[in-house]
Amino acid sequence: MTDTAYNHAKIEKKWQKKWEADGLYRSVIDENRPKHYALTMLPYPSGDLHIGHWYAMTPSDAHARFMRMNGYNVLFPMGFDAFGLPAENAAVKHGIHPKEWTYANIERMRGQLKSMGAMFDWKREAVSADPEYYRWSQWFFIQLYKHGMAYRKMSPVDWCPNCNTTLAREQVWGDDRHCERCGTPVIKKDLDQWFFTTTQYADELLDFSSIDWPERVRTLQTNWIGRSEGASVIFKTEVGNHDIEIFTTRPDTLWGATFMVFSPEHPLVDLVTAPAKKAEVEAYKEQAARQTDIEREATDKEKTGVFTGGYAINPVNGAKIPIWIADYVLMSYGTGAIMAVPAHDERDYAFARKFEMPIVPVIRPTGQDDAEKAVAEAAYIGPGVMVNSGPLNGTSVNDEKGRKNPSIAAAIDWIESRGVGKEAVNYRLRDWLISRQRYWGAPIPMIYCEQHGWNPAPEDQLPVLLPDDVEWKPTGESPLKLHPTWKNTACPVCGEPATRETDTVDTFMCSSWYHLRYLSPDYHDGPFDEAEYNYWMPVDTYTGGIEHATMHLIYTRFFHKALRDMGVTEGHEPMLQLRNQGMVLGEDHEKMSKSRGNVIAPDELVERYGADTVRAYLMFFARWDMGGPWNSQGIEGSVRWVRRVWTLFTTDSVTDSRIKTDIALDEVKRTLRRKVHQTLKKVTRDFEAFEFNTIVSALMELLNEMYKAREAGAAGSDEWAEALGIYLRMMAPVCPHITEELWVKHLGKPYSIHQQPWPKVDEEAAREDEITIPVQVNGKLRDRVVVPADTREEDVKSAALATEGAQKYMEGKPPKKVIVVRGKLVNIVV
RNA sequence: GCCGAAGUGGCGGAACAGGCAGACGCGCACGACUCAAAAUCGUGUUCCGUAAGGAGUGUGGGUUCGAUUCCCACCUUCGGCACCA
Numbered sequence: 001m002t003d004t005a006y007n008h009a010k011i012e013k014k015w016q017k018k019w020e021a022d023g024l025y026r027s028v029i030d031e032n033r034p035k036h037y038a039l040t041m042l043p044y045p046s047g048d049l050h051i052g053h054w055y056a057m058t059p060s061d062a063h064a065r066f067m068r069m070n071g072y073n074v075l076f077p078m079g080f081d082a083f084g085l086p087a088e089n090a091a092v093k094h095g096i097h098p099k100e101w102t103y104a105n106i107e108r109m110r111g112q113l114k115s116m117g118a119m120f121d122w123k124r125e126a127v128s129a130d131p132e133y134y135r136w137s138q139w140f141f142i143q144l145y146k147h148g149m150a151y152r153k154m155s156p157v158d159w160c161p162n163c164n165t166t167l168a169r170e171q172v173w174g175d176d177r178h179c180e181r182c183g184t185p186v187i188k189k190d191l192d193q194w195f196f197t198t199t200q201y202a203d204e205l206l207d208f209s210s211i212d213w214p215e216r217v218r219t220l221q222t223n224w225i226g227r228s229e230g231a232s233v234i235f236k237t238e239v240g241n242h243d244i245e246i247f248t249t250r251p252d253t254l255w256g257a258t259f260m261v262f263s264p265e266h267p268l269v270d271l272v273t274a275p276a277k278k279a280e281v282e283a284y285k286e287q288a289a290r291q292t293d294i295e296r297e298a299t300d301k302e303k304t305g306v307f308t309g310g311y312a313i314n315p316v317n318g319a320k321i322p323i324w325i326a327d328y329v330l331m332s333y334g335t336g337a338i339m340a341v342p343a344h345d346e347r348d349y350a351f352a353r354k355f356e357m358p359i360v361p362v363i364r365p366t367g368q369d370d371a372e373k374a375v376a377e378a379a380y381i382g383p384g385v386m387v388n389s390g391p392l393n394g395t396s397v398n399d400e401k402g403r404k405n406p407s408i409a410a411a412i413d414w415i416e417s418r419g420v421g422k423e424a425v426n427y428r429l430r431d432w433l434i435s436r437q438r439y440w441g442a443p444i445p446m447i448y449c450e451q452h453g454w455n456p457a458p459e460d461q462l463p464v465l466l467p468d469d470v471e472w473k474p475t476g477e478s479p480l481k482l483h484p485t486w487k488n489t490a491c492p493v494c495g496e497p498a499t500r501e502t503d504t505v506d507t508f509m510c511s512s513w514y515h516l517r518y519l520s521p522d523y524h525d526g527p528f529d530e531a532e533y534n535y536w537m538p539v540d541t542y543t544g545g546i547e548h549a550t551m552h553l554i555y556t557r558f559f560h561k562a563l564r565d566m567g568v569t570e571g572h573e574p575m576l577q578l579r580n581q582g583m584v585l586g587e588d589h590e591k592m593s594k595s596r597g598n599v600i601a602p603d604e605l606v607e608r609y610g611a612d613t614v615r616a617y618l619m620f621f622a623r624w625d626m627g628g629p630w631n632s633q634g635i636e637g638s639v640r641w642v643r644r645v646w647t648l649f650t651t652d653s654v655t656d657s658r659i660k661t662d663i664a665l666d667e668v669k670r671t672l673r674r675k676v677h678q679t680l681k682k683v684t685r686d687f688e689a690f691e692f693n694t695i696v697s698a699l700m701e702l703l704n705e706m707y708k709a710r711e712a713g714a715a716g717s718d719e720w721a722e723a724l725g726i727y728l729r730m731m732a733p734v735c736p737h738i739t740e741e742l743w744v745k746h747l748g749k750p751y752s753i754h755q756q757p758w759p760k761v762d763e764e765a766a767r768e769d770e771i772t773i774p775v776q777v778n779g780k781l782r783d784r785v786v787v788p789a790d791t792r793e794e795d796v797k798s799a800a801l802a803t804e805g806a807q808k809y810m811e812g813k814p815p816k817k818v819i820v821v822r823g824k825l826v827n828i829v830v
Numbered sequence: 831g832c833c834g835a836a837g838u839g840g841c842g843g844a845a846c847a848g849g850c851a852g853a854c855g856c857g858c859a860c861g862a863c864u865c866a867a868a869a870u871c872g873u874g875u876u877c878c879g880u881a882a883g884g885a886g887u888g889u890g891g892g893u894u895c896g897a898u899u900c901c902c903a904c905c906u907u908c909g910g911c912a913c914c915a
Binding site: 216228247248261326329341346347348350427631633638685689693694697784817819 | 831832833835841843844846850853854857895896909914915
């Protein structure tokens, strides 16, 4: 029967073509139906779609299809995050223009994406490198600037020497502080750069109450933002009475401050340094500056520092305390200066011991009467009661942070009443460094004039186009800076000659709003069409990798909130539900990489097995949120499943002649129907929970049952027809092509299966009428008893007691206790 | 050091609210079909034991009639943060 052999290539191409021709996946506003905006993270056009893209996108597609079958008007768009450094590297290496390289890759990847058979609405495609796209990226920059949320500042920033550009704090990873893209350790440079005020939203970004995001991501973001509650306190220099502001989480230990430490870069260092100490201080500053961040921030390093010869006055008790400089105090956190309380801080303790400074305990530990003794060996961090602290002596100290700790609350109140400090919150989060010294990105639309400083390019002149005629220097410098004429322009204020900013924006800015451009990629009067926005936003389901937790997923939330405050968007969050996929590892259980040679190419798999099978295996082989190792033998299971589905629908039944009576056949049909509806219930639940692996296994199980039922003579019955119809619809989101073919060609049902409603569970049919109850004696399984599902507890109990296994292991003793769990189990305790 | 996730057969994994551990699949073994092989179909497959039986979800304890599931301590792996004041 060659004409009924499963030819995946033919079937998949045929339906993809028809779906596209019919616009089956066009999503248009329909006020009569509830909307569902399903979004999966857009790819960077690196050249080839890899298995990780398939792993992220096909289950997302299946879920979107499931929602569509459940009556939602689903938008599932796709596009390309098309600016970025690899395009420039290709230009330097192979002499191809980044634009050409990028757009050729997009062309190729678009084709690969289409081979998935996903329900992407290609009419919504957006490409961030298109001038009509980056025009609006630039427009957003200008709006942020106008609202005070974009500013330029000279500061020490992270520089990747390989990528030849600055990076945002979020893009520097790991212990060795390497570049997120290329892995090169970054260095510090003092540069004038553009920033967005992400810190302004720190508190709001900590609030996840209105979104359904994985705990993991929420924790990562919370830690990243790093909120600490405490107080800011003003100390005074002994000479000159200058303010020294410090931040502390432990204002209750102020009375124990026996010295102060400045970061070597602190602006007051020169002022407080005594002439006699000048040389020593300068030498230390230089030595600190030479160190890399990694050396400097190594926690196990012996403490170093020098005395400045200057003193400060502790505002709570007037004590005169020495000021030191040490590299363990970082200029980039807090104010760059600390009060040192060696008795109750490990670092200060180590420093005080080394340089022989006094250690004054101000907390007596609970249950001890000697506070001095408690700090003889190490700093004391736990609860207790305040001592040596003047007006606050006797206040109890617990383990809570901030005002929840009575001692901290008392200290804050006290310093505020004396006007020497106030309650304060500090964050680890920094403002988003947005400047990139690269060519292939959206030019920052700012113009510098000698007379009028920085001003935005006039909005009616957007986009500020990237010039095509650029030259590549092997040094890796941005060609934009070296372009002879591009930067020359007129000042928007006075019209005199002025220069453009030659830096481009971080590509993460372009991807912070792509979900908005998808709404109306061809819209010219604004970044998006408001009618589309009002209907589709916010994104209902967002899927993608966890690696973006503290980059894109923070940036896009910030962006949405900033736009909201400028009146551009509404609502507080852009994406309501987030789900992360895990990673597909190589067959050697290692991360896939070209150098390891363990990369799996989806194109080859599709050619060999077909997209439906690849999709099925990707959904089946591991928990989606966990990922796991690829197994090229394992995919055979999915190959067989898909083929067995095909065979079941395209061949006639071979009836087992042993089944003769109507009664027996009725039982077969009833059992089949039960299994069908039980499976439907499970599959529905699992789709809602993003548990794709058990969807496929449930469908496999049902298929096995259907083969048995067919052999037992169920074919031709109403129950059989129902089973076939429900089976295909349940399978359709997983394997869109084969199900369409079987639905239309073999069941003769109306095109398209993807427009059919999701089947309804018949609870009555799904109910078991007989159940097997395990019988335990003292917790060990000894027998089983089959009873009607509605049997009363007492009857289950007596049936269990009567079983052979129960009798044997009770050894004639009377049961002490019999536990009957309804519908589950009986445990006899003797 | 701190925070988080995970440890289940030869392998990937399942167990939805504390109730039959190992669903589903890979692999393997045996059988059917075949001259033969592949494909396909069927049966079996946690370990020890011939068996009766016993053990078993990283380790050790605990709660419970009953624990992969809850609690405590620890070990290992992975991810994040880290002199953050």
